[in-house]
Amino acid sequence: MEISYLRISVTDKCNLKCFYCRPDNQEFIPHEEILRYEEIARLVKAMTKYGLRKVRITGGEPLVRPQIENLVKLIREIPEIEDIGMTTNAITLKHHAEKLKEAGLDRLNISIDSLKPELFHQITKGRLEDVLEGIRMSKKLGFDPIKVNAVIIKGLNEDEALDFVKFAIDYGVEVRFIEMMPIGQGYIKWDEEMVKPLDQVREKIEERYGRLIPSTSIGSGAARVYEIPKLGVKIGFITPISNPFCDGCSKLRLTAEGKIKLCLRTDEELSVKEVLRYGTDEDLDEFLRKVLIAKEISNLNIQKSNYAFSDCVRVMTSIGG
Structure with missing residues (x-):
């Protein structure tokens, strides 16, 4: 099989504290254990041999990692990589957007769980206006499309669907609506x-607005995307709980400390850090061949055994989504 998409977590730290994501007692990864930008770029380059064409930089919150634009530059220099995205809470995006654009970042996904300032603060402990300023700045710089991710939580923000369409x-x-997942769990169970x-x-x-029409846009496979034709608006639905999308998954996740995570539903991981720091190119290639085999087996096992997301106990901020 091929791996076409890699999500790269560059830190487990975040400047927000979403109640479903980050526990009170989280212990952060020591700085010396986190992969260096050059190590990440080396892995990305090696994975292009096996089909990698798209990467997404995540966290925690990627913008809290110093000089994150340097990683974007390193990946942009790899000819085989066609698309570089980033998922961010956008709290400080207005200070980073220009450097990211200059470095070669293609796309932004921005997390907003409520358009009501007070509820946004209740969920995240952050300020909605900071996020909106980041979006406005990014639009001016030409980032397109910008996708807004909203985790829908029953009894909390479920009444904002139409507000998000207007937004x-x-x-x-x-806009991408996402079902809440029990991964790692935050300070509310x-x-x-x-x-x-x-x-x-x-x-x-x-x-x-009338019937939604399936979009012809091709994404990473997680979102089922529709359009409101008369408005030219695209709406996506990510349904890991009510309608899983595991078939044919070609996605891997790289954690900040150098673990390759095969699937969000389990804690099954393979450590690549030692190979990146001390191994040869041949060692890395051999490791990646083992990863491909493990990923294929993982896909088959998950389809057969129907793992629950709660089987993954790793904290969400250290996975990268």
Whole structure:
């Protein structure tokens, strides 16, 4: 099999404290254990032999890692990489957007779980206006598309679906609704009652705007993307709980301390740090061949055994989404 997409966590630290994501007692990875930018770029280059064409830089919050634009530059210099994205909470994006654009970043995904300032602060302990300033700055710089990710939490922000559609229209962004997942869990324990099936969110949108039309856009496979034709707006639904999307998965995740994570549903990982720091190119290539075999086996096992997301106990901020 091939691996076409790699999500790269560059830090487990974050400048927000979303209650479903980050526990109070989180112990951060020591700085010396975190992969260097040159090590990450070396891995990306080696993986292009096995089909890698798209990467996404994540955290924690990637913008808290100093000079993150230097990693973007290193990856941009790899000819085989066609697309470099970043997922950010955008709290400090207005200070970084220009450097990221100059370095060669192609796309931005921005996490916003509420458009109500008070509720946004309740969920994240952050300030919504900082995020909006980052979006406005990025639009001016020509980032397109900008995708907004909203985790829908039953009983909390489920009534904001139509507000997010209007936000997409007003700001010229795409919106991705995401079901809440019990991964790692934050300082409030996950409860199945907190999951809002997104088919209900879609029905609410269609009641207002008419039938959503499947988009011809090709993404990473996680989001099922639709369009509101008369508005030219794209809406995506990521449904890991109510409608999983594991078939044919060609995605890997690299944690900040150098573990390759095969799937969000389990803690199954392979450490690449020692190979990157002390191994030859031949050692790295041999390691990657083992990763491909492990990924294929993992896909088959997950489809057969129906692992629950709660089987993954690693904290979400150290995975990178």
